Amino acid sequence: MALNAELLKILVCPKCKGEIHLNGSQDGLVCKACSLMYPIVDEIPVMLIEEAKPIPPEAHE
Amino acid sequence: MSEPRAPDPAKLVVGVFLSDKQRFEAVFDRLVGCFGPIDLLSRWLPFDCTTYYEREMGRPLFRRMMSFESMIDPDTLSEIKWTTNGIECDSKEGGRRTVNIDPGYLLRERFVLATGKNYAHRISIGKGIYADLTLIYQRGDFQTLPWTYPDYAQENILQFLRKVRKKYVFDLDRRKSDVLREGRAPE
Numbered sequence: 001m002a003l004n005a006e007l008l009k010i011l012v013c014p015k016c017k018g019e020i021h022l023n024g025s026q027d028g029l030v031c032k033a034c035s036l037m038y039p040i041v042d043e044i045p046v047m048l049i050e051e052a053k054p055i056p057p058e059a060h061e
Numbered sequence: 062m063s064e065p066r067a068p069d070p071a072k073l074v075v076g077v078f079l080s081d082k083q084r085f086e087a088v089f090d091r092l093v094g095c096f097g098p099i100d101l102l103s104r105w106l107p108f109d110c111t112t113y114y115e116r117e118m119g120r121p122l123f124r125r126m127m128s129f130e131s132m133i134d135p136d137t138l139s140e141i142k143w144t145t146n147g148i149e150c151d152s153k154e155g156g157r158r159t160v161n162i163d164p165g166y167l168l169r170e171r172f173v174l175a176t177g178k179n180y181a182h183r184i185s186i187g188k189g190i191y192a193d194l195t196l197i198y199q200r201g202d203f204q205t206l207p208w209t210y211p212d213y214a215q216e217n218i219l220q221f222l223r224k225v226r227k228k229y230v231f232d233l234d235r236r237k238s239d240v241l242r243e244g245r246a247p248e
Contacts (some may be wrong), residue, residue: 012103
């Protein structure tokens with residue numbers, strides 16, 4: 001996965017401006033506070049609020 | 062003779078710095094209202110390469126970088142700068158700005174910032190605004206120039222811009238392939 005840890009240190013959730021982290025399958029960036037997953041397409045995070053997928057709280061990892 | 066061609070649409074990138082982080086949300090909402098949804102937003106980055114703004118805006122200063130989903134016509138950068146100047150003016154307290162907004166655009170080849178300050182390397186783009194060629198993209202990465210603002214040479218900003226560029230190139234290529242597939246004229 002080319003989406004490196006350094007980059008994750010730079011980006012935040014566009015909705016709450018809080019922390020995000022890579023999900024377990026490494027195909028999305030998760031904001032726990034908003035319960036949203038921003039998909040990663042071709043190694044590019046799609047951080048549009050309207051394209052984020054709601055996730056149940058227990059699925060945050 | 063070279064054939065004049067319209068430039069590619071560009072990615073709008075805006076840096077916002079301020080002292081009071083609580084003010085960011087209102088500025089962010091104004092920017093989104095003017096330019097549409099953002100697609101990348103940075104965390105707070107230190108703005109500590111210059112003390113130039115501290116007398117007016119206080120210290121320490123913090124910055125967020127953001128890029129917008131919709132692409133812009135590069136020729137509109139001076140108008141965009143006027144818009145962000147208006148937001149800065151609205152933020153004034155006691156005649157002093159509480160927020161500084163730096164709009165620019167990114168193309169495959171370069172990153173350009175808008176400024177109201179003339180200088181030897183800056184080109185007038187109308188309405189009293191100048192274009193500052195801040196970074197060029199060569200040999201697979203952004204390259205600084207002798208006049209590049211020190212903060213835009215910092216790794217955290219460059220990392221952000223690399224990701225913006227990757228998204229931009231992806232969107233631009235998809236847009237061009239859509240045009241070819243549909244057989245319509247480019248916008």
